[in-house]
Structure formats: C-alpha cells, structure tokens
Amino acid sequence: MAQVLSLQEVFHSADTRHARPAKPPQRTTHKFKTSVSVPKRGAVTPLRKTHKLNSDVSPHRAVSAVRLMRIEMGGAFADLLNEKGKGSGENEMGYVGRTLGFRTKDLDDRDLRLVTDVVGGTIRWRRYLDHLICSLCHDERVFRSMEPLLLQILRIGFYEILKLDMPPYAVVDENVRLAKAALRPGAGNLVNGILRKLLVVKDNDSLPLPKVEGDDRTQARALATIHSHPVWMVRRWTKYLGQEETVRLMVWNNSDPSFSLRANCGKGFSRDDLVKQLQVLKVLDLYLLVGINATKNIILDFQRKVPHELSLHLDDFVRIRTGMQAVLQAGLLKQGLCAVQDESAGMVVSVVDPQPNETIIDCCAAPGGKTLYMAALMKHHGKVYAIDVNKGRLRILKDTAQVHQVDGIITTVAADLRTFAEETKEKYDKVLLDAPCSGLGVLSKRADLRWNRRVEDLEELTNLQDELLDAASTLVRPGGVLVYSTCSIDPEENEERVEAFLLRHPEFNIDPVDRWIPAAFVTNRGFFASNPAKHSVDGAFAARLVRASVKRTS
Numbered sequence: 001m002a003q004v005l006s007l008q009e010v011f012h013s014a015d016t017r018h019a020r021p022a023k024p025p026q027r028t029t030h031k032f033k034t035s036v037s038v039p040k041r042g043a044v045t046p047l048r049k050t051h052k053l054n055s056d057v058s059p060h061r062a063v064s065a066v067r068l069m070r071i072e073m074g075g076a077f078a079d080l081l082n083e084k085g086k087g088s089g090e091n092e093m094g095y096v097g098r099t100l101g102f103r104t105k106d107l108d109d110r111d112l113r114l115v116t117d118v119v120g121g122t123i124r125w126r127r128y129l130d131h132l133i134c135s136l137c138h139d140e141r142v143f144r145s146m147e148p149l150l151l152q153i154l155r156i157g158f159y160e161i162l163k164l165d166m167p168p169y170a171v172v173d174e175n176v177r178l179a180k181a182a183l184r185p186g187a188g189n190l191v192n193g194i195l196r197k198l199l200v201v202k203d204n205d206s207l208p209l210p211k212v213e214g215d216d217r218t219q220a221r222a223l224a225t226i227h228s229h230p231v232w233m234v235r236r237w238t239k240y241l242g243q244e245e246t247v248r249l250m251v252w253n254n255s256d257p258s259f260s261l262r263a264n265c266g267k268g269f270s271r272d273d274l275v276k277q278l279q280v281l282k283v284l285d286l287y288l289l290v291g292i293n294a295t296k297n298i299i300l301d302f303q304r305k306v307p308h309e310l311s312l313h314l315d316d317f318v319r320i321r322t323g324m325q326a327v328l329q330a331g332l333l334k335q336g337l338c339a340v341q342d343e344s345a346g347m348v349v350s351v352v353d354p355q356p357n358e359t360i361i362d363c364c365a366a367p368g369g370k371t372l373y374m375a376a377l378m379k380h381h382g383k384v385y386a387i388d389v390n391k392g393r394l395r396i397l398k399d400t401a402q403v404h405q406v407d408g409i410i411t412t413v414a415a416d417l418r419t420f421a422e423e424t425k426e427k428y429d430k431v432l433l434d435a436p437c438s439g440l441g442v443l444s445k446r447a448d449l450r451w452n453r454r455v456e457d458l459e460e461l462t463n464l465q466d467e468l469l470d471a472a473s474t475l476v477r478p479g480g481v482l483v484y485s486t487c488s489i490d491p492e493e494n495e496e497r498v499e500a501f502l503l504r505h506p507e508f509n510i511d512p513v514d515r516w517i518p519a520a521f522v523t524n525r526g527f528f529a530s531n532p533a534k535h536s537v538d539g540a541f542a543a544r545l546v547r548a549s550v551k552r553t554s
C-alpha cells in the first residue's frame, strides 16, 4: 500500500477488496430477509428514474448505509473523500435506488462531507459499535441474526450519537425513519428501542464497555473493543511498545486523518504559492452546521479559509486538517500544482536525497508519490526509472508525471523487480525499494485496513521484502546507495529486514540518516522511523545502505 496517497487513493482510501467483517461479537451472516436487493459486485448501472424520491429520509444516512453495505458485502470502495461530479456521486444514487427501493435528494457538499465522516468513522469504530449494539439488544441472538442493512443503520446511529455528538433525538428520529422506509415498520421500532437505550446509558455515563483487567489476553481483548482494533494488533503492539504507547497509537488511528500537501516545485509552484491558494479557498465548518441542520434544517454558511500549517520538517510541504474537499474542488491536484503526500513519505525521499544528473531507480514505484517528488527535486536533469509489477498503478504514475511536468526524466517499466534485476546489467547511483508492506503505519488514513490485515500476512510480506531487497541490491553501483522503506511501524518489516539483509550482504553498510532527517526521527542504528502517536505523521521507516566501492588493486 502506498504511503503517499495518489488522487485515486484519496478517493478510494477505504479499498475493501479484501474486506472481512470485524470479528467480535460474532454474527451469523445470512441472505437478506427483506426485499432489499444486494448490488452486484462492482456493478454500476445508470440511475433508474422509476425509483421514487423519498424526501423524508436524510440523504447522507441513506447513502452512508448503502455504502457501508457495499463495503461489507465486498467488492466496493468507500470514497472517503468524495468529489462531487467525479462519477461516484451519480452512481451512488443508483446504488441507493437499487438497494433501498427509493431515491433521496441529491447530496450537497455538506452531505458529502457527512457521508465521508460517517462511513470512515463507522468502519473504524466497528468493533466498539458492535459490542455496544450487541450489549443493548435484549437477546444476543437478535444481534447475531440481524440483517445487514438494519445493522448498518444502527451502527450509523450509534456512531453519530457517541462520536459525532449529533443531537440525539434527531439521530434517533432520522435513523428510525430510514429503517422504516428501507425495511419495514418493525425494523424502525427495533432501531428506536435500541437507540433510546443507548441514550439512557450514555446519559448515565454507564456504557457497557469491558474493563481493562485480568491476564494479558483479557486486557488486550478489552482494549481492542474500547479502541476498536483487532486483538492481534493490540497484543503485538503491547509486546514491543508497552500498553500506554499502544493506547496512544490506537487513539491516533481513530482520530480524523490529517493530510499534507506537497507543492510541486517540478512545475515551478512553490510552497508560498500553495499557501496563497489555501488562503483564498473556503471550507465549510461542518460540525457547526450538523448541530443546527440536523435538528431544525437551518442552513448556516459559516466559511473560513483552509486551515493549514507549514511542515516543520520539509520545505515543500503544508499540513491541512480539514478542507481537502475545497482543495479538490479548486483543481489544485488535477492541475498538478500539488500532491497529497504525507510528510513521512517526504522524509523517505529526503533519505534518498536525489540530486540533479543522478540515475535513480524506484523499484516499487506506483502510484508514484516518491518517484514524482524525486523527479521534481532533480530539476529536470538526470533519470528516474520507475518499476512496478502493477500495470494499472504504473499508468497512474505515468499520467500524473505528465500533469506534474516531470515526465521528461521518468521512464516507467512494468515488471516484477525480481525478474527485472535478473535480466539487467545496468547499475544505478541510487536505488529506492519502497516495499509492499502491512501498512500498519497508515491506519488513520485507511479506515478499513485494520480489519483486512491478518497476522499471517506478515510472514508472507517479510519473505517478499527479503526477496525484493536481494533483487534491488544487485542494481546498486559500487559506492551507490540503497534505500529500503515501508509505511509500517512493525520491527519485523523494518529493522529486522535490514539486519537480516546486512548479514546476507556484507558489502553493504548503514549510512546514518541524521544528515537529512531531524534527530527526533532517527533511531539508534541510524534509521529513519516515524511514530504516528509521537510525531503526528504516518508511521514509516527507511534505512540508507551504501554499497562498498570496488577496491583498486595496483
């Protein structure tokens, strides 16, 4: 998974191709009992005008419920940063019509933001929400056999009340209305009963959550429920970070992701230029609107400029907490003036330290976040080869390179790195291996990823990482540099891979990264490692290794 988000990844940042439902509490999955039809995997058909408009149901809840269904049933994407008119908005109403049997009003900008927040948050908090819903059902069997759409409506209601602090009675009313319209009156009554129980326990401050006590396993299970993560992650992190740090990490993963933008100096667009643009863009203050809008339908257009701050670590980067929608709509990304890129990814490029006239190979390049940044820093002089086994993602890289006007020095190669390395005799000044990894450093941005990763994936990934490292190392010229990076915080994918590599390849030595990276990010062994909870950027890792020069024999 990419640490740098391409435009496509921003739109589809909850890729659920491998979606599995959150485990506890276990529910029996069964076919729909009602007239609800399951949308076919990936099917996109034009909106059927025959679906009646239901203006009693709030559009953002109907769309969120349907999107969550698509995600849970697999084969769908949650467009966490939805862009109006980018296709998904129109197709989405088609899905709503086919799934619920009625249409709703079109989504306006506020609805789009709400859908993004509700879908992302509901996915993130799934384990926690399901625990509470199950605890408040009068009989556990009711929860276990609950039909999928009903469960999504309840999750939305619980999330809105507990995490978005929306006016509770409006949430109950609206979700009951949705359940009645989309399912049947009885479903509405069930939603009403359970949501009202929630309001009571919330008001009494007695949410039925587990206590963190007992043996390690029981504590991990309780923490996993309270902070909505898989138990295996909690156990693994507790082992090497301790409980306190693990909790901090989970809190970070559950917080709203913040994004960074990189001004594209390759197109002559500086950070100052970017800041000027951000100052004139307007962002709606959603939460103010939600509070008022949800109860009385009063619309208040309270606008302010996109809040941003300059990166402390990288000259071309600006952080934004909210306002991505405004940035998208202003076309700054489409015009290639800037890119969405986390500072941790930017720092990996700093570790490579690309210079004009160098020949660099980016071994796992797509969708190209680091390739493009390296090319921009090389000021149109030199060569960057971008290899990736995934042709589709490589095409994105090629297209973006054109828009960013750095394509003149980039050559894309669709190949498996292992085969490529075997077949070529070429050597390069610098080799970047941004390896496929678990993505455990980017869980705040990838809402669904925590539920899709299994502990067994790690072994498969570390084997691949070793093979790719061996292959990449053959491409480094004597005296040249190999940078190994991941967007993981797991030592097995990071330090342990490098140490194992150095044992296999004594011709390489560690080149400490402190010349390029602030001290706070440099480990004892001289590697770059960012810790989301500590540094407020994604978790990433990079090691800079230098190949010994050939000794001249006289």
Ligand SMILES: C[S@@+](CC[C@H](N)C(=O)[O-])C[C@H]1O[C@@H](n2cnc3c(N)ncnc32)[C@H](O)[C@@H]1O
Pocket (backbone or CB within 6 Å): 001, 002, 003, 004, 345, 363, 364, 365, 366, 367, 368, 369, 370, 371, 387, 388, 389, 390, 393, 415, 416, 417, 418, 434, 435, 436, 437
């Ligand atoms: C972490 S992503 C790279 C992100 C990219 N460096 C960026 O900054 O946008 C890992 C990439 O490795 C590619 N990949 C996986 N196995 C590969 C292989 N055997 N050879 C080449 N590329 C591979 C995947 O297709 C994926 O695009």
